[in-house]
Amino acid sequence: MNDAGPIVRASLHDELAVRLRSMIVEDRLEPGERINERDLCELFGVSRTPLREAIKVLAREGYVTLTPNRGACVAVLTETDLSDAFPIMAALEALAGELAARAASDAQIAAILSDHVRMRTAFENRDISAYFRLNEAIHLGIASASGNPTLELMQRSLDGRVRRGRFQANVSAHRWNQAMAEHEEIAEALSERDAPRLSEVLRRHLNNKLEALRERMAETGDALPDP
Amino acid sequence: MNDAGPIVRASLHDELAVRLRSMIVEDRLEPGERINERDLCELFGVSRTPLREAIKVLAREGYVTLTPNRGACVAVLTETDLSDAFPIMAALEALAGELAARAASDAQIAAILSDHVRMRTAFENRDISAYFRLNEAIHLGIASASGNPTLELMQRSLDGRVRRGRFQANVSAHRWNQAMAEHEEIAEALSERDAPRLSEVLRRHLNNKLEALRERMAETGDALPDP
DNA sequence: TCAATAAATTTTGAATTCATAATTCAAGTC
DNA sequence: GACTTGAATTATGAATTCAAAATTTATTGA
Missing domain, CATH: 1.10.10.10 (Winged helix-like DNA-binding domain superfamily/Winged helix DNA-binding domain)
Structure with a gap:
């Protein structure tokens, strides 16, 4: 003991x-x-x-x-706030991916890939709650595997600000398919420790996420316009 | 009134x-x-x-x-802290440059270029104090011209943490020449609103800055080793 | 003399108190 | 009846007070 x-x-x-x-x-x-x-x-x-x-x-x-x-x-999260935050998150994730592809231990990669497989199952079962949970685990896993605690902290901080409850729910079928496809790429690049590719996919993934969010905001009017 | x-x-x-x-x-x-x-x-x-x-x-x-x-x-700034912070700053500056090349007003660009010219004079006069002041003004100017306040805030925050007094003083002649040459490139890319190039130069500039810092730390032993 | 222990002091953590600014509500005026 | 004006209430900002933990100093015994 x-x-x-x-x-x-x-x-x-x-x-x-x-x-x-x-x-x-x-x-x-x-x-x-x-x-x-x-x-x-x-x-x-x-x-x-x-x-x-x-x-x-x-x-x-x-x-x-x-x-x-x-x-x-x-604090109220305006459309501008989101538009501002996502490019930053994209840049940070791209960096995290690049570092993680080189610095991650085999065990860390295995853990992330395991989450990826489980997320794919959640996707196939249309279990959105499990999907979101695993999605977050994967992104945090990459941040952690970067071996850069400062980077990890900044990612978490930005993520927390953006990830308010309502913005999580609801994704279009199209966007969900696209996101899953991107995650297949992410998993592949990570398993091959292909730093440039992982970096590029993550950046694209985040940018597409913002695009999807923008569309959703436009149609639902859910997101708060600027003050 | x-x-x-x-x-x-x-x-x-x-x-x-x-x-x-x-x-x-x-x-x-x-x-x-x-x-x-x-x-x-x-x-x-x-x-x-x-x-x-x-x-x-x-x-x-x-x-x-x-x-x-x-x-x-x-807080004590370890070598690891610096090594962790600089790639992040490089990523953020690269993003800021890319955004600024597109979003900056002509007046903002003119102001930055004016600082650049004055910095070149300070460089030629070996006026390190003025050089540092203008250098900071240029980087902050680019951050501001990005039109992304969140990004600007994060840059300032990281910058403040890293920019402790002692780390400013003393640069090797070689590094100073290199930095000035990089700044010429920065000014050129900005004046041409060449987003990819500005982004690339800024990233390189920051990475070189870290490299120079690492060398200096190695010889002077000034920078605190890890705990 | 030195180590170990106990008392005294200092310092932090948190609750309370006090002063001031903001808000609410009622009275008065147009 | 709506709008202003001023008192009463409430909330915040900051100082003070109190309790507990840590540090320092003093003391004792080997």
């Missing part, structure tokens, strides 16, 4: 930041909604001090916007 | 974050040094509450590291 090591219980502000972040990502807090400190303190059973620290961090991360003397609001 | 508009005076924690950030970037705070809250409060003439909020933000930005019940330390 090797339970040694110092006991570190996360500090309150850190735990609160995690909770608030997921509340926002999972759309449990409406975009634009004002954040009432007193209410949240009551909800979490803490005082305002650590909560305010957490809010400051979330503001820096772009999840909330701060207005002096008027507190915090859940 | 058009003095209208809402009066917004920055909040204390925001101002403190700015101050602390520059103290770290300008090496007025030793890397690894523990940050004593009481001392800083006295220095700034504020209470601990807003200071602690600022520290939490800086921690998220990577300028300080937080240890539970043991407070904050100025």
Whole structure:
């Protein structure tokens, strides 16, 4: 039993930041909604001090916007925000792929390919929930396999901001087919450790994702126009 | 007199974050040094509450590291940190260049080219201080001209973390010549709005910068090895 | 003298308190 | 009846206070 090591219980502000972040990502807090400190303190059973620290961090991360003397609001994600974020994510993923193709361990590649096979099954079964879960695992796996923690952190950070609940659901059949085909390419390039190709496919994959999102936004009007 | 508009005076924690950030970037705070809250409060003439909020933000930005019940330390920049950061900066700059070549206004391009000419003069005069200042202005100008505020913010953020005082001073004559030549290419590509070329040169420029830094670190031993 | 332990001090983490700005609501005016 | 004006309420911003953990200093015993 090797339970040694110092006991570190996360500090309150850190735990609160995690909770608030997921509340926002999972759309449990409406975009634009004002954040009432007193209410949240009551909800979490803490005082305002650590909560305010957490809010400051979330503001820096772009999840909330701060207005002096008027507190915090859940940040609203405009069409421009999405259009801005995706090229960056594409560039970062392309870099991650290039690095991962060279630096990943065989075990890491095997794990990603295993997720890929399972995702293909989910695709064939039209199990969108499992598909999304595995899709995320694959992208995070590549980020991790890049061996560049800073890069991984930045990808996660951007991803979290963009990946608000509603934007996940619903994909056109066409786009789903295309995405799956791209993922076959990704898996192939990775298994062959073909860095330039993996990089190129990932960039294309992300750019197509944005294109699909744009189309969906245009027809559903779901996505918030610019302010 | 058009003095209208809402009066917004920055909040204390925001101002403190700015101050602390520059103290770290300008090496007025030793890397690894523990940050004593009481001392800083006295220095700034504020209470601990807003200071602690600022520290939490800086921690998220990577300028300080937080240890539970043991407070904050100025983050130490290891060789690995630099090696990790530069490929990301290269990818982001390449993207910024590609976007800027297409989206920049003629005025923005003119401003950047003007800085370039002045930087060339600084280079010829061996005025390293002016050279660095203009160099930064050019890179920030390209980031801004990309028309992608999110990208600009991420570039600034990474740049600030890497650009600690000591790493600026001293460049080999060879590297300085090479950098200036690259900047000539950058200016040319930008003036021609040649997106692929600008993108390529900027990526190469950043990668060479890392290479030069690595060499310098190897000989001076100035840069902190990994922990 | 040195190591180990215990007391004292300092420092951080978090709750509370206080001041000020924003919001709400009611009264008054046109 | 709508619009302004001003008091009451509420929320935020920041200082202070309190508790707990860490660090330092002092003390004891070998």
